[in-house]
Amino acid sequence: MDIKEKLKVDVSDVSGEVPYSLEDYKPMLNEFKIDLMEPLLSKIRNPHPLYSRGVVIGQRDFGQIIDAMNGGKPFSVLTGANPSGRLHFGNKLFLDQALWFQKQGADVFIPVSNEETYVFKKAQSIEQSTRTALSMVIPNIIAMGFDPKKTHIFISTQTPKIYELAMLLSTKVTVSTINAIFGFNASTPPGQVFYGVVQMAHILLPQLKEFGGPKPVVVPIGIDQDPYMRLARDVAERAHMVKPSSTYHKFMHGLRGGKMSGSMPESCVYMDDDEEAARMKLGKAKTGGAGTVDEQRKNGGNPDVCNVFEYYNFHVAKDNEHAKQVWQECRSGKRTCGDCKAECVELLQAWLKEHNENVEKARNKMDKFLNLE
């Protein structure tokens, strides 16, 4: 069974077994012709922990972004948000990277795709998604600490220039190309086909004249969303824009195994969870620990397949040294799952407390971030 079957990669759904190790990701990266990040790591100044801790594993054309960062040239970072519900720590990974790129000089573009859930699943109306965007998603994004002067948050259907750019770009592709890439057919609603082009518009938006024209843009994106990148790069070339770069990081696991999902509260910590929720969720998390405490003291645990260690390594470790220490203490048997969870919960709670305060403050700052024309 190949990796694609193990982790069914589809543009609208990811299910199945989620890998932990880079080795297990490699067949998937190869299949999508995604290059490894590792050979470029030494060129990145002040790398974000997600780079130095082996979470960001893949890239396409990331050299031009390193050149822009190191050369102080204009570039942008783009990461979308689907306001189908609350943001979780899997979503936070994208925002962490966007924030880091902003600190390296990038303008940040965040299209909020309030039509996506309706068009693909009819699970909620566009109005409901818009309300969710305004009441939860956007305040949580702003609370991460983005600079309003260098951040553009767009509500997709309320941003005429997105539809306009999509119409422009739609002349660069055919329906059959979209169908082939996304597995659509003649009975697909035209909105789904056109949404493929709208996503192109999201990705190429930073290169419009009003934002300074063609420039390198990096898109941290899920491996399962890669078809959009491949299409965007083709279309960019035809539209005389710079082909966008992309980075790919490991998926987070659901706390109890499988994939993390925003629609399964027990599988994830939400960015606006309260401290008690975090304690309960981590308490029940699947770990890489041995069967008994005695066994673990003797043989050690396996942090490489531990969903709690992911929270340290991807999110709350104080620094790289701390992440390494947690890993080593687990491996050597010095650290038990109970103690380890308790420390993780404490760090998580501190983050959540501060973040939730920032979310409340962010509610008054929304106008500064929203490009509503």
Added chain:
Amino acid sequence: MDIKEKLKVDVSDVSGEVPYSLEDYKPMLNEFKIDLMEPLLSKIRNPHPLYSRGVVIGQRDFGQIIDAMNGGKPFSVLTGANPSGRLHFGNKLFLDQALWFQKQGADVFIPVSNEETYVFKKAQSIEQSTRTALSMVIPNIIAMGFDPKKTHIFISTQTPKIYELAMLLSTKVTVSTINAIFGFNASTPPGQVFYGVVQMAHILLPQLKEFGGPKPVVVPIGIDQDPYMRLARDVAERAHMVKPSSTYHKFMHGLRGGKMSGSMPESCVYMDDDEEAARMKLGKAKTGGAGTVDEQRKNGGNPDVCNVFEYYNFHVAKDNEHAKQVWQECRSGKRTCGDCKAECVELLQAWLKEHNENVEKARNKMDKFLNLE
């Protein structure tokens, strides 16, 4: 050769021989299952001259509009404008009808499709179409005398609710339905397919909650645009809206024969032509006159195939009596083409003079009409 071959009816192009008589239109109306207007005429109070002079010949579901007009119930009229260039007297026919419906109680909706020309022909950019809309098309529309309180002019790409409604409606149809109706295939750009849905959104816009919810809407539309109406009626039903009604009028002929076209200045009088242009264009117009003046005095001319009489009958006759008089004087040989053109030019020039003054005044009133959110 059937009428469809004679007048190639296609959603994006009409060419070939244009009929003059209702009899010659009937096969086309039948083919599209468009009903005749004639049986309903007696129920219309204060009919517009285009009704009483036999120019509006077809309708679909117009009974509900007559009921709304006669019963003082809410209804709307919708007519689109494509800002690919200057408006001509063929376009004026739609505006005349919309204005009359407004006087019968309708709210008027005018979507200005600034993406259409780009998406279908790449003949001009969306920006260029937008400029044309703002500098020429919309001032000319306003100058017709619409009531700003009951008129909504939308620039399509700048109106988020159109894209949003299109996304909603796109879940009610499939790409293959759109392809079948418009003759698209797999190599069609997705923007063209989606534009089919955008047109649905234009047509169903008056039935949104913010405009008072579901209600009868009448769309005066070209016979060649009928596929949009049939699709809109199907979609309306699935979206729990009222199926829109439509009316169909005779095409105007090009002044020198064939079809009138905005891209052939000699074929049409533009709504903002100056008086001298009108004189020159009418002077060279193809008429139904006999070979010589003597012959015409003796046998009479044929106003039923005269492109100058169309200007009287469709536009500038002072009243129905005057239109009838012109027809009879031509038919009897009392009126020669030279005299007839001179009178027509005089009436046209008076209209153009007043209209052009109104266009200048309209430039300061645009904000009252534009629904820019």
